[in-house]
Amino acid sequence: MRVMKWSMIALAVSAGTTQFAMASSQDDSKGFIEDSTLTSKTRMLYMNRDFRNGAGNIPKPGGGFKSGYREDWxxxxLLNYTSGFTQGTIGVGVDAFAMGTLRLDGGAGRQGNGLFASKSDGSPEDTQSKAGGAVKFRLSDTVLKYGNQFVASPVFSTDDSRLLPEVATGTLITSHEIEGLELSAGRFTAMSSQTGMYHDSLHLPSADIAGATYQFTDNFVGGVAASDVDDYFKKQYINLNYTLPIDENQGLNFDFNGYRTSSQGQxxxxxxxxxxxxxxxxxxIGAHKFTLAHQRSSGDSGYYYGVDGGGTIFLANSVQYSDFNGKDERSWQARYDLNxxxxxxxxxxxxxxxxxxDNISTDAGEGREHEFDxxxxxxxxxxPAKDLSFRLRSAIYRxxxxxxxxxxxxxxxxxxxFNIL
Incomplete structure (x- = not known):
């Protein structure tokens, strides 16, 4: 993995001086301040998980549960500042963020949905906050960023499914020197969870990642990625996405995603x-979209992710509650969207x-699961409230x-x- 990572970096940097870089983003730089943006994102989240058939949340001494559900509100x-790049051959800039949470409701007997960290007595924190930043350099159309950042690689992805996103610490280089081709490579040494305010609450030893995405045609995109998470596993990923236009009102899309994961080290x-x-x-067709999907797992274990980011599962049947990624599991999906x-x-x-x-291999025999969302x-x-959104999500899992x-x-x-600047 290290050989792949550094060869991709060398390719990306050297491409900046080749014929492919006739005009670059750095040439168009207006300056550190002139290209700056400052945005805010306010999010309110109410989440309730109601356990059925006698199950419950947080066992009590002597048996039973403190409650049959988890409820947090x-x-x-999240404030996000992104500077422009200084002018010249190599541009320099910074990215910075500050974020915090406020608990509106949810007690010690009902928490557990991943919205708040716990105090020493088991009750949820009332407020939490953290801040961070990264320095970045740009040569032609290649950007090198070091520090705290949000990452969206299929083999290393920071999750943003609760109140605050995870934050990774490390180095990431992204290159767009060749039209239609994106190359990326990086090394990360820490990961902060969505409720962990210190920089490595997920205890990430180190992760090397690399990836490439190429736009073959207007309708066909392919991508590969790989990661090496020290003392955990090595992971490879492939994606193929093809869109077939039928007419102005109709179209077909096919999306294939695949992972291979093997443990290593400790x-x-x-x-x-x-x-x-x-x-x-x-x-x-028009306002309607109909989707069918099939997902299949094989090997001596189910698919594993988490230490490499809670969003590192780019699969069709990873849905609201379940990921349908058990050992030997086969799953099918039918979906309908209306705009x-x-x-x-x-x-x-x-x-x-x-x-x-179904077909999930467990110690108790074949496991099965189904979910309606x-x-x-x-x-x-x-x-004045443009872009304000209201969203209701419901899942029934059995x-x-x-x-x-x-x-x-x-x-x-x-x-x-909201765009402040």
Whole structure:
């Protein structure tokens, strides 16, 4: 992996002086301050997980549970500053962020949804905050960034599914020197969880990553990526995405994703040996989209992720509650999306899907699971509250053979992004 990482860096940097870089982003730099942006994102999240059939949250001494559900409600604020680059052959800039949360509701007996960290007495924190930044350099169309950052690689991705995102610390280089081709490589040595305020709450030893994405045609994109997480595993990923336009109102899309993961070193995640892939086909016609997907896992274990980021699972059947990534699991999905803009209500959309998984290898025999999700979202289209969004997500999850816990999951998300500069 180290050989791959540094060879990609060398390729990206050397490309900046070749014929491919006729005009570059650095040539168009207006300056450190002139190209700066400052944004804020306010998020309110209510989350309730109701356990069924006698299951519950946080066991009590002597038996039973403190409650049969988890319920949290909080508010977060994320300020993001992105500078431009200084002018010249090599541009210099900085990125910085500050973020915090405020607990609106949720006690010690009901917490556990990942919105707040816990105090020493087990009760959730009332407020939390953290800040960070990174320095960046740009040569032609290649950017090198070092420090705290948000990452979205299929083999190393910071999760943003709760109040605050995870934050990775390390170095990432991204190159767009050749038209249609993106190369990336990096090394990360720390990962802060969504509720962990210090820089390495996930105890990441180190992770080397590399990836490439190429736009073959206007309708066909392919990508590969690989990671080496010290004393955990090595992981490889491939994606192929093809869109077939039928006419101005119709189209087909095919999306294939696949991972291979093998444990190494101290095997801190256990014996990980997994291959998993998914194939989704979506048919769009006007306001409607119909999707069918199949996902299949094989090997001596299920798919593992987490220390490499809670968002590192780019698979079709990774949905609201379950990822359908158990050992030997096979799963199918049917999904329907509706965009009401076509019917005169721009900003309003609905989604419903059903996912069923079986053939899961467990100590108790074959495990099975299924999940029904419903989601509605409305985004304000104009006025002083433009881009303010309201989102309702609901999941009904059921399982057999002691594979998991039957759960109803409800989330209400209100989000307001705002451009300050």
């Amino acid at each position: 909080g508010l977060s604020e 095997e801190l995640a256990g014996n990980v040996d997994n291959k998993i892939w998914s194939l989704a086909a979506a048919y769009s 009401l803009a076509t019917y005169g209500v721009p900003g309003l959309s609905f989604m419903a899907r059903y996912v069923k998984g 419903f989601e509605s979202k409305y985004v304000m289209q104009e006025g 399982t057999t053979s002691n594979y998991g816990v039957d759960t109803n999951d409800v989330r209400v998300i209100v989000e307001y992004p």
